[in-house]
Amino acid sequence: MVGLSIGEKHFIQGGIAQDIRTDGRKRLTYRPISVETGVIPQANGSARVRMGATDVIASVKAELGKPTPLQPDKGKVAIYVDCSPVAAPMFERRGGEELATELSVALQKCLLGGKSGAGAGIDLSSLMVIEGKICWDLYIDCLVISSDGNLLDTLGAAIKAALSNTGVPKVHVAMGPSGDEQPEVDISDEEFLQFDTTGVPVIVTLTKIGRHYIVDATSEEESQMSSAVSISVNRHGHICGLTKRGGSGLDPSVILDMVSVAKHVSEQLINKLDSEIAAAEAYEVES
């Protein structure tokens, strides 16, 4: 993946042990985050998020669909990630496919909550139009433009920004006679309902290198990791999802410690992201 000499490897590891990384950051400091919203006019909502050299686009499209019979009072959300070979040659064919599936599964776990819908970042019942008949299907598609580590966190942030940029069109239902098979709907192209994103969690990935863990690892640092734990935390400090990457095992007490560190870090990240999103939205309105 990343070709590093033994000296460079030691330099990275030694720096992390002394709390100063190759780019001058501390272990728990993020790279500068920049958010741009409304980058794709065809989508209902979109955002481009950059963390250092990692660059991703998320777009949200809403389509009317039919709810599943098991959950007639809820809409559906699907998250797809595309790792195009434009970003890195190793994303070609299977390499990109595998990473893309892994990322989309992790995002679904972190953002969509449990089966009953508890802890979901997106309130599925708000996507309901007519119970059992019509609901909104949200398709969240992410594209990795450039990859320099910490993809999952960046994608999570991009989805959060794209969702707060999303306007779901208002639907007027013309109720036919009762027991109607498919009621007539009229999608307004002027009135939009803003999406509530206060519950959308942020994802914090702690990468373990040596005995320490760092946030927002670059791909050079990621090549030295023994394992990484991604934890999604919402505004209330509750954990909404957790996945682990990397082969080597972890002591249970280390994991619990990581959870508390992630909670602490997430507070700063949420505030930072909120202000960035607000600034981006304001800029979009101006221009």
Place this chain on the structure above:
Amino acid sequence: MSGKTATAPTTYSPSPTQKKRQPIFKDVDWIRPDGRGFHQCRPAFLRTGAVNAAAGSAYAEFGNTKVIVSVFGPRESKKAMMYSDIGRLNCNVSYTTFATPVRGQGSDHKEFSSMLHKALEGAIILESFPKTTVDVFALVLESGGSDLPVVISCASLALADAGIMMYDLVTSVSVSCLGANLVIDPISEEESYQDGSLLITCMPSRNEVTQLTLTGEWSTPKIHEAVELCLDACSKLGDVMRSCLKEAASASQE
């Protein structure tokens, strides 16, 4: 299934979701559908050597969840693969078409396959078979809840049966959060109503977690409780698996 069967409810078994049951889970004390205690696992039935053609294999039955895993290799990696001084692990999980109440596709389960790979790769000493590949094929004969944990535990048993070097056996247990209660080793019916779930895969004697996933909203004390519950169950399952291997070994000596 034809429409006629609907008139005879005794023979028609629909999906495991029964709307009326749901409020029961919200109470503080309800009785689990199979009468277990909240912190009680299903009895495990484990056997090695289920498939003759394989280098190693195992069959596991936890309640209604029935899984068969066979291990092939180590055998030469495909020519197209690059040289590697450590071994490769190839995992595949698939469901039979009749595993679920609704007839499924019976195709590969990509998500479970990659989870199985991640759960096992940390435990296998890959350096012990360079340039070669070990294939782990898991087939879920019947899905009765907690499928992935059963697949993972069964796969490590099959790997041990095949004589693949491992640091330790890998055991896996999941916990469901239903209302205020934590329920260990959930069945499908409980899984379909869960508010959250935690899956832990660990190596019990080394006290190392190789894989964990968590969904739903959790507070920190609850995570602590669930992790402890899982680890305790994992170490007990490890003992059961070890005794199963010992039994098989002593039977083959006689």
